[in-house]
Amino acid sequence: MAEVEETLKRIQAHKGVIGTIVVNAEGIPIRTTLDNSTTVQYAGLLHQLTMKARSTVRDIDPQNDLTFLRIRSKKHEIMVAPDKEYLLIVIQNPCE
Amino acid sequence: MEIVYVYVKKRSEFGRQCNFSDRQAETNVDIQPDPSLAKNFIERDPIDAAIQCASDMSEHEVNTERFEMENEGVNHLEGGWPKDVNPLEMEQTIRFRKKVEKDENYVNTIIQLGSLMEHCIKQNNAINIYEEYFDDEETADVADEPPSAKTINVFRDPNLIKRTATHLSWHPDGSKKLAVAYSSLEFQRSSRDMSYESYIWDLENPNKPDLVLRPSSPLVSLEYNPKDSHILVGGCYNGQIAYWDTRKGGQPVELSTIEFSHRDPVYGMIWLQSKTGTECFSASTDGQVLWWDIRKLTEPTETLVMDISRKGVLENALGAIALEFEPTMPTKFMVGTEQGVVITCNRKAKTPAEKIVGTYSGHHGPIYALARNPFFPKNFLTVGDWTARIWSEDCKESSIMWTKYHMAYLTDGCWSTIRPAVFFTTKMDGTLDVWDFLFKQNNPSLSVKVCDEPLFSLRLQDNGRFIGCGSKLGTVTLLEVSSGLCTLQRNEKNLATAMFERETKREKILEARHREMRLKERTKAEGKEEDVKVETEEKKPEELLARVQKEFFEIIEAEIRRKERADKLSKGQEKEVTDENEDEGPYKEE
Numbered sequence: 114m115a116e117v118e119e120t121l122k123r124i125q126a127h128k129g130v131i132g133t134i135v136v137n138a139e140g141i142p143i144r145t146t147l148d149n150s151t152t153v154q155y156a157g158l159l160h161q162l163t164m165k166a167r168s169t170v171r172d173i174d175p176q177n178d179l180t181f182l183r184i185r186s187k188k189h190e191i192m193v194a195p196d197k198e199y200l201l202i203v204i205q206n207p208c209e
Numbered sequence: 210m211e212i213v214y215v216y217v218k219k220r221s222e223f224g225r226q227c228n229f230s231d232r233q234a235e236t237n238v239d240i241q242p243d244p245s246l247a248k249n250f251i252e253r254d255p256i257d258a259a260i261q262c263a264s265d266m267s268e269h270e271v272n273t274e275r276f277e278m279e280n281e282g283v284n285h286l287e288g289g290w291p292k293d294v295n296p297l298e299m300e301q302t303i304r305f306r307k308k309v310e311k312d313e314n315y316v317n318t319i320i321q322l323g324s325l326m327e328h329c330i331k332q333n334n335a336i337n338i339y340e341e342y343f344d345d346e347e348t349a350d351v352a353d354e355p356p357s358a359k360t361i362n363v364f365r366d367p368n369l370i371k372r373t374a375t376h377l378s379w380h381p382d383g384s385k386k387l388a389v390a391y392s393s394l395e396f397q398r399s400s401r402d403m404s405y406e407s408y409i410w411d412l413e414n415p416n417k418p419d420l421v422l423r424p425s426s427p428l429v430s431l432e433y434n435p436k437d438s439h440i441l442v443g444g445c446y447n448g449q450i451a452y453w454d455t456r457k458g459g460q461p462v463e464l465s466t467i468e469f470s471h472r473d474p475v476y477g478m479i480w481l482q483s484k485t486g487t488e489c490f491s492a493s494t495d496g497q498v499l500w501w502d503i504r505k506l507t508e509p510t511e512t513l514v515m516d517i518s519r520k521g522v523l524e525n526a527l528g529a530i531a532l533e534f535e536p537t538m539p540t541k542f543m544v545g546t547e548q549g550v551v552i553t554c555n556r557k558a559k560t561p562a563e564k565i566v567g568t569y570s571g572h573h574g575p576i577y578a579l580a581r582n583p584f585f586p587k588n589f590l591t592v593g594d595w596t597a598r599i600w601s602e603d604c605k606e607s608s609i610m611w612t613k614y615h616m617a618y619l620t621d622g623c624w625s626t627i628r629p630a631v632f633f634t635t636k637m638d639g640t641l642d643v644w645d646f647l648f649k650q651n652n653p654s655l656s657v658k659v660c661d662e663p664l665f666s667l668r669l670q671d672n673g674r675f676i677g678c679g680s681k682l683g684t685v686t687l688l689e690v691s692s693g694l695c696t697l698q699r700n701e702k703n704l705a706t707a708m709f710e711r712e713t714k715r716e717k718i719l720e721a722r723h724r725e726m727r728l729k730e731r732t733k734a735e736g737k738e739e740d741v742k743v744e745t746e747e748k749k750p751e752e753l754l755a756r757v758q759k760e761f762f763e764i765i766e767a768e769i770r771r772k773e774r775a776d777k778l779s780k781g782q783e784k785e786v787t788d789e790n791e792d793e794g795p796y797k798e799e
Contacts, residue, residue: 121323127327128334207333
């Protein structure tokens, strides 16, 4: 339990990280550092996108699976680490 | 009951082919006509029978695919909560979350994902993989690619009877909407069924107009208020001015009274820069320029008659078609007239006579467009008859630069808002020309055939990239210009300044020379006049005629006499020769 806290705190403390969200398989945000409406939006949209990405990868090669998803946009980068049941989403601003 | 039919066939005859043979016709049934049945019917006399001597044709309808798009948003709501948890109750959700967090699977997963994520975050922080290394260097010469224009969208007049798109106005912020005024400019050609509506189009939806404006008479010009994007003012075909508030719908909020409005269609309508943001002025071919305050459209706040002789007589006035106003010079404005003259006026002059400051003439036909260069306000562009001309305020005699005479009439023009030496013109044959005067002056840099019917109006969006052109059948085409034509080239401003100054100097020198020549002639004429002052006092046409006749005959007689003298001289020479001969003769005789 404490390790989870420590891990999430460490992630949030990195340079440029704007927010962290943990989402379960049903799209319910379990832990978040952002406000509710933003969290709900990110959770809903990224959940669907991750499912789509995973199915795409597996369609091309059934032995393959999605390990990480990175979306780089003008303003920041959204990183999604998927798992069977949970989703870890981190939004970082990689400005140099 | 069994029905059986027995027949006998030889075995050897099984499987043989059929042999058919002819047989005479036999009457099987013969039904005679029964005259008594005719009593059930009534005879018909006369009978209508249609005959046509035409080839048989069939009609087919084919509908090409035109898909309608609509933009809709999706609202995300919280969901996925199990049935026993009420998402609105904070306690229940917190309890649920705490329960999940205690799950061992959760702990392991998060730790594992966490390490994966940290790796990527550190990667991001270590180096920016999308870094631009050559940002500081200037981008390569974009002029390598030939200029081009692409059609983005086409907005058609949804009515059956198509009207001309006479004026376009872009929405002041963002330019996502385009207001188009539709009317039929042909004299008495508008039929009763022609709709009076004008539309505001949303660029994303070319199928249906965003807002329908319903004036009492078709709109000839329409402008968005640059300060308040909800207000539009329009000039009608019958001379009235109307203003709309888009929040209030399609009916005009107020209409000017007919008695004080223009007597001809209002061709030009511009908003003024004022503290209240409610002042505008309008121009029409009846020769007047009227100033209005939107809040009180019952009568204009000021009027000015376009009479060049500065007497304010309406009969001598020139019909105004194009208006020009630059917000940085609020007291000056320019009017382009039907007679091909541009009149500059000063709004703050004390007497109406002083209001008209100067005139520039040079066009052979009505001036359809008048625009100041946004970078060099002293130079302005006029579009009329078959040419487009660039003028400088200092040279009143003629334009400093002009395009060649085209095959088709030029209908509208405007400067580019980004490049100082680029301007656009539309022609009656449906082409849009882009002129880059620094690059090529004898031909347009780009000539795009937008449609087959004449183009009537043109409006450039503020970012200089998109152009809307309105055609005779009400089709508004939205074009995007290639980046070479809408990005400022290096040194362009200096080159353009140098070009304008050079041309202005040239014109001034020519003007000065002309003036000198005229002055010389006048002084020569004046010198002669002092001698013959007495004669020149008669001004009656008959005396004038008599004098001219006398002079004419005098000249003729002088010529005849001169000829005779010349003949005599030559004859005299001959005579001398013959005399000599005669002299010699006697010797000979002797």
